[in-house]
Amino acid sequence: MSREMARVQIIGLKPALLPVIRALGELGCVHLDRAADAPELLLQPLSVDAALIRAQEEISRHFAQVKGLLDMLGIARRAAPPAGMTVEPLDVIYARIAELVPQVRVLKAQQDALRAERELLARFEDTMRQLLPVFPPMARQPDSVSFGLLVSRSHADVLTLIASEVGRITQGRAETATAAVGEALCAMLIVVPRAYADPVNALLDREDVSRLRLPREFSTDSPDAAIAALRRQLNALPGRLAQVEQDLAALAQRWEDRLLLWSDRLQDELDAYEVIASAGETGMTFVLLGWTPEDEVERVQRALYERAGDAVEIIRLPVTPEERRHAPVLLANPAPVRPFEALVRLYGLPGYDVLDPSRLMALFMPIFFGMMLGDIGYGALLLGLVFLVRRRLKPGMMHSLTTVLAYGAGWAIVFGVLFGEFFGRLGESFGLHAILFDRASEDHLLDLLALSVGVGGMHLVLGLLLGLWEGARQRSRHHLLERGGRLLGLIALFLLVGALVEVLPDGLITPAAALLVIGTVLLGASLGRIGVLMAPIEMIGLVGNVLSYLRIAAIGLSSVYLALVAGEIAGTVGSVVVGVIIAALLHALNLVLGAFSPTIQSLRLHYVEFFRNFYEGGGRPYQPLAFRLPHVHEQGKEAS
């Protein structure tokens, strides 16, 4: 169920706007709407002056810098702010950011340059080593100049053309050597007397061929000396890189908590400024409009009075039925039901003032799960595994799912006792017998099907009764006719089947047929003109809804037969050890399927079969203005 909400209007003198917004952010319990959207209040949006816009831009810019620093220093965000710290005033934060940004940028630039150099030099060294065996002797003479060219293998013929052109320019005094570099490239070294260096250089520039340019510090040496120098440089690089990375890590360690704190502080400040856009105004006053839980109104009143005194007033507004329908929704269920709220949200958040199905889901979903898995051994094993895993999980969807699985595993143990199953029929060896019936026996297949359909029928009837109640509360003729018609049709269906299989007296056939007709007419009436055509189809669909619950039997049977197969195969293998291993593997597979499949199928039975009879999502989530650092106060200011 959702908490009762009060619609509140906060009016204050304009200078008190930011202190009031900050107080609301610290309270974290007021969901704000756009005041100008409330037609009855006739407000215009608050006009924002240039100073306010500048302040917001300043915060925004510094927030972006802090995010950049966090990224550059590799600091991960945390769910909770650093504990026990006080935060500096904004101007101090800005000054410290201004000091820190250049330090980190310089180190990052050094790190990037060293990494690029390491990559570049390694590539040069590799190419030079490929060329070294074919180096012309002339390349080692002091009055010679070398040019390196790199082309892809598919354009290797270009090198021949260039070599002939260089030969023409130097009148045959050039020497060339070609070698493959890697799988895709081809390199050529051209050595010419120093006197021809300029015309050859001009030719190569004109032809726009990729040049193998050694970094300047190596280019004047002879090829052997250049390779030796490259190697020395490459050997020195890891040490220099490690030093820079160590400096960055030291900065990260020193500033981590503070940067995270600043990030939260600036984000809070930005949130506060964004709220200004939702405010309305009259001549001298601002107006904020929102929702807060009914039992929080007094606390909000007290906090605002403490912060702004008589400059602000909070008024509880009357709520029209239309506004009530659109009130934000804050679900408030007991702790055992809360994990199921996440599953209900997956379908759609309940609207305000409509039935929240979380409690019903918390009751029925684990029962359906237990009916499908229905084995003491699997249930106990799953329960153990769930408790092992959930300790390591943070609160969230996965944590909620493990709780749902734990409930389901508990019910699996209960149904395991009723069906007499412990890893299939292993329990028979120590005297375990079915209390209800043996699912695996073909004599009881009909019982299992009847149990599934019976439970499904009751589930659907409950859903339709809730739907009728909701329809009556909302005074919706359409819902009353539709759900009433379906309910009558469902009852008629059960009576007819009961009479036909001679469980119920024959005399019920006529009243049941009459009920079916009445139900179809009601359903048709709810659908309007197309009802004549659609109502019988919908009634057939209702049969499909009931039969859909047969999946409880189907999944249950597949689980129990896989467990039996595991036992049988293990028994037929000669070696005890191999038999135990095979059985363990098959049981493990069954356990995985047993955890996954019943969850999905139970979820489907609720979403498709159960919810459609009474539940509509579409609720508006309650999202109060809530600061990340509500209790961390600025240094030098008194804690409130």
Added chain:
Amino acid sequence: MMETGLMAIGAGLAIGLAALGTGLAQSRIGAAGAGALAEKPDLLGAIILLIAIPETVVILGFATAAMILLLG
């Protein structure tokens, strides 16, 4: 004996063909759903629903197979 064999084949066809149909439908819905999820992760609930809908076909196949075996 012949009759039992035919019943078994009938039951197998009832559930097998229904499962094939469900699988085909789910593969298409699943592929489209995965695409939609990549764009809009909050559609997860609706997509689970859409993927689960064709499963009724195989459950009806199971019901038919069970009826063939039990009532035959």
